[in-house]
Amino acid sequence: MSxxxxxxxxxxxxxxxxxxxxxxxxxxxxxxxxxxxxGGLAHVVAVGSGKGGVGKSSVTAxxxxxxxxxxxxxxxxxxxxxxxSIPKLLGVAGPLLDRGEGIxxxxxxxxxxxxxxQFMVEDEQTPVIWRGPLVTxxxxxxxxxxxxxxxxxxxxxxxxxxxxxxxxxxxxIPIDGMVFVLTPQELAALIVKKAMNMARExxxxxxxxxxxxASVACPHCGQRFEPFGPSRVGGVAAEYGIPVLGQLPVxxxxxxxxxxGRLGEHTSPEVAGLGVAFEKSVQNATKDSMTVL
Amino acid sequence: MSxxxxxxxxxxxxxxxxxxxxxxxxxxxxxxxxxxxxGGLAHVVAVGSGKGGVGKSSVTAxxxxxxxxxxxxxxxxxxxxxxxSIPKLLGVAGPLLDRGEGIxxxxxxxxxxxxxxQFMVEDEQTPVIWRGPLVTxxxxxxxxxxxxxxxxxxxxxxxxxxxxxxxxxxxxIPIDGMVFVLTPQELAALIVKKAMNMARExxxxxxxxxxxxASVACPHCGQRFEPFGPSRVGGVAAEYGIPVLGQLPVxxxxxxxxxxGRLGEHTSPEVAGLGVAFEKSVQNATKDSMTVL
Numbered sequence: 153m154s155x156x157x158x159x160x161x162x163x164x165x166x167x168x169x170x171x172x173x174x175x176x177x178x179x180x181x182x183x184x185x186x187x188x189x190x191g192g193l194a195h196v197v198a199v200g201s202g203k204g205g206v207g208k209s210s211v212t213a214x215x216x217x218x219x220x221x222x223x224x225x226x227x228x229x230x231x232x233x234x235x236x237s238i239p240k241l242l243g244v245a246g247p248l249l250d251r252g253e254g255i256x257x258x259x260x261x262x263x264x265x266x267x268x269x270q271f272m273v274e275d276e277q278t279p280v281i282w283r284g285p286l287v288t289x290x291x292x293x294x295x296x297x298x299x300x301x302x303x304x305x306x307x308x309x310x311x312x313x314x315x316x317x318x319x320x321x322x323x324x325i326p327i328d329g330m331v332f333v334l335t336p337q338e339l340a341a342l343i344v345k346k347a348m349n350m351a352r353e354x355x356x357x358x359x360x361x362x363x364x365x366a367s368v369a370c371p372h373c374g375q376r377f378e379p380f381g382p383s384r385v386g387g388v389a390a391e392y393g394i395p396v397l398g399q400l401p402v403x404x405x406x407x408x409x410x411x412x413g414r415l416g417e418h419t420s421p422e423v424a425g426l427g428v429a430f431e432k433s434v435q436n437a438t439k440d441s442m443t444v445l
Numbered sequence: 446m447s448x449x450x451x452x453x454x455x456x457x458x459x460x461x462x463x464x465x466x467x468x469x470x471x472x473x474x475x476x477x478x479x480x481x482x483x484g485g486l487a488h489v490v491a492v493g494s495g496k497g498g499v500g501k502s503s504v505t506a507x508x509x510x511x512x513x514x515x516x517x518x519x520x521x522x523x524x525x526x527x528x529x530s531i532p533k534l535l536g537v538a539g540p541l542l543d544r545g546e547g548i549x550x551x552x553x554x555x556x557x558x559x560x561x562x563q564f565m566v567e568d569e570q571t572p573v574i575w576r577g578p579l580v581t582x583x584x585x586x587x588x589x590x591x592x593x594x595x596x597x598x599x600x601x602x603x604x605x606x607x608x609x610x611x612x613x614x615x616x617x618i619p620i621d622g623m624v625f626v627l628t629p630q631e632l633a634a635l636i637v638k639k640a641m642n643m644a645r646e647x648x649x650x651x652x653x654x655x656x657x658x659a660s661v662a663c664p665h666c667g668q669r670f671e672p673f674g675p676s677r678v679g680g681v682a683a684e685y686g687i688p689v690l691g692q693l694p695v696x697x698x699x700x701x702x703x704x705x706g707r708l709g710e711h712t713s714p715e716v717a718g719l720g721v722a723f724e725k726s727v728q729n730a731t732k733d734s735m736t737v738l
Contacts (some may be wrong), residue, residue, distance in 0.1 A: 171477055203528055204605045205498010205628075234606035235496055235636050279639035286576030312497045312605060313527035335498075338704040343528050347571035353572075368672050370663035379661050379672060381700040396590075407674040411631040412642055 169280060188295055192302035192324045193227075195361065198321060198330040198343050202347035203340045204312035207364040208333040209237035210410060211400065211426075212309040216240075217416035218427035219314040224304035226308050227257060229294050230268035231321060232311040233287045234279070239270040243413025246271025254299040264444045265303065267294050284316035305434075317346070322354040327405040329357035329437045331397065331430065334388065335365045336380040341388050360397040361389050362426065368402040376401075395433060398426035446727035464586060483619045485497045485595035486520075488727050491614060491623040493627065495640035496633045497605035500657040501626040502530035504693065504719075505602045510535075510709035510719035513555045517597035517651060517737040518670035520550060522587050523605040524614060525571070536706025539564025547592040555709040558596065577609035584613050585607050586657065598727075602706055613641070615647040622730045625725065628658045629673040634681050641685060652726040653690040654682050655719065661695040669694075688726060691719035 192198060199215070201208040216226045230238040239245060242260040248271045257265035268291065300306060307391045308327065311317050321327065332352050334344040341349065348358055363385035369376045379402065389396045400406075400422050409415045483489060492508070493503040503507040505521060512519045521532040533540060535553040541564045542549045550558035562583065593599060601620065604610050614620065623644050641651055656678035662669045670694065683687045693699075693715050702708045 160489050203530075205496055205500075205633075231696060235639075237632055237636070238622035239494075240632055240635060269697065277635065277638045277642060279643040287608060315527045315580060316609075320608045329486055336699055339530055339533055340498075342533060342570065343530070345570045346528075349570060350572040368661070370666060370668065372668040375663065375665040377664050377697050379697075381697065381704065402672050404672075404674065407630055 162234035164184045164200055169305065173300070187326055188292070188324055191300065193300060193306045194302075195306050195438065196306045196308065196325065197430075197434060198231075198310050199333065200309040200310035200318065200330055200351070201312055201333045202343035202345070203334070203339075204235070206333050206335045206340055206344075207400075208312075209309050211240060211333045211362055211364055211405060211416060213238060213241045213309050213410075213415045213425060214400075214406075214418060214423050215430060216264050216305075216307055217262050218423050219242065219305050219430075220264060220416075221419070222427055222431070225302065226263075227267075227300050227303045227306045229298075229306060229308045230266065230315055231294070231308050233269045233289055233290055233317065235311060236270040236288075237267045238266055238309055239413040240413060241410045242266065244245075248272065254297050255293070256299055258271050260416060261414075265300060265417070267298050271418075288316055288320045291317060292324050295325050304402045306346065308380040313347075313411070317344045318350060319354075322351070327356060329359040331359050331362060332431075333362045333364055336363065336378060336385075337415050338384065341384045344388065345391075351439050355438045358392055358394045360429065360436055361385055361392075362397050365402045366399045397429040397433060398422055400426070473628070474564045481585070481617055482617055484593065486593060486599045487595075487597050488731065489599045489618065490650070490723075491524075491601040491603050491620050492626065493603035493611065493640050493644070494605055494626045495634075495636035495638070496627070499626050499628045499633055499637075500571055501605075502534060502602050502695070503708060504539065504626045504655055505600050505658055506531060506534045506703075507693075507699075507711060507716050508719060508723060509598075509600055510711075511556050511708075511716050512598050512723075513557060513558050513594060514712070515720055518595065519556075519651060520558035520560075520593050520596045520599045522599060522601045523559065523563070524584055524587070524601050524610055526583055526610065527565040528604060529561045531559055534563045534703045534708040535559065536709075541565065543686065546733075547574055547590050548586070549592055550678045553709060554707075557709070558593060560591050574624075579615070581609055581613045582613060584610060585617050588618050606640075607675050611643060612647075615644070617648055620649060621727065622652040624652050624655060624726075627678065628656055629656065629671060629678075634677045634723045635690045638684075639683065650730045651685055652730055653688040653722065654678055654685075655690050656692045657690045658695045659692045664697075688722065690722040690726060691715055693719070 199212045216228050219226045227239050244258045244260040244266050257267045332344050334340045366377050369375050383427050385396050409418050446522045492505045509519045509521050522529050537551045537553040537559050550560045625637050627633045660669050661672050678689050702711050
């Protein structure tokens, strides 16, 4: 290898373009990337994080279950192809069936429709070893070839990072906006800003931020403390002019229910508050875009 | 979009092949992927996690600094192109210079040579929005076009997941083995197994596992508890027949020093133990491969 490294930051010409509103965008190989139809989906919202391991999938699952409790129909598209977590957290398994009318999603105990790469491997320890173009193809199939039917909310559990999958989602899926999850560490705040800047560059509305693992209660003395340092979510939200949708603590119940595939059963005042704030934020974003039109 | 989704698990023909020992392997576009020379690097070890956010970069930085304290020359190749953490944790900045003899790594206060995509962007919040092929090219440049010089240990901080970057690293960089970091949650254990299975499939020696965030001490009553549930590292290590190299607690000092770019200053009996166990494990792996030859 020789020569200077390619310049990062802005995607090189021909390799990644922001979608043009109302028209097709050019894709990775110069081909046309067409934004797909929303069909029967009232709201499509991506949940991302920048940095992995902040509990983004847990927040997605908790939010989906809360929206169900609030009387809505809900689906989750697990876009974390190489690290799928949703099936394990909600205790839902494949295989995905296609009886001639497209892929049918699996259904969780809470009635959440779920599609995940996890349903396509023999056992839960088999890795999905794919390069970007195949991952990209699967993502578009998970949206366009799945019989989602009519849903009030389709949540897209995004993988960490700012590479192929977010680009593909932003370019081909008609998302209404994106929610970002972070933890109190400065590094998590730093990397979530990269993901938020990417979304902004690609004209995806930022709906709000959720702070996870903000505090923990000592099981011995009952006192609460901040295991990862003081909260930073207020500063991040203010910097981007978006609301804080919730702050969730580290709770043994979340670990235990998640490990048991029953995370959908977890309720708390914090989760209930997240549901209310999320719906309000989606309504605001949708209202705004209708005003613009 | 129509047609059945592609079959995951095993990489499709022509898209990803295990390197053949002593010879070239075919790469993503059917071109030749040549394993590069080790040059002056005595040991090249990848640090990976499967799931992100388990503190893999912190473990890499702590391990690198401990190896320095043990009298070794150390480099860190930050292969987490879209979510680089090492520069922030060790307080080291770019730009990368090339005075005609290849890219010169930056140097941390501890004397660790560091190369990261972070050094190539204007400010630390600019996202690197790249599709796989460009990321792949950068990784091979970070290894092959950088003047690493003579080092006892080059640590490669891997991104989470099992997609392009790990494939590229396994196919083109002559690594001696890989260390895996996980946290106590069952999900983290599950996803680390995927990454470990991928490494195994591609004939990368598994050197051992490190458990991070195993316990935390309450600042009010001083008692220790397991915020993410009971440890699972022993089970994972036994299943793969590899050693547990260390168990690190959640410590305010790690968050604070990491946020301040001074993580290299953190010492503890656990970090010292990790250094000893790591070196032993590398020596065993290298000895074994020499015996085989």
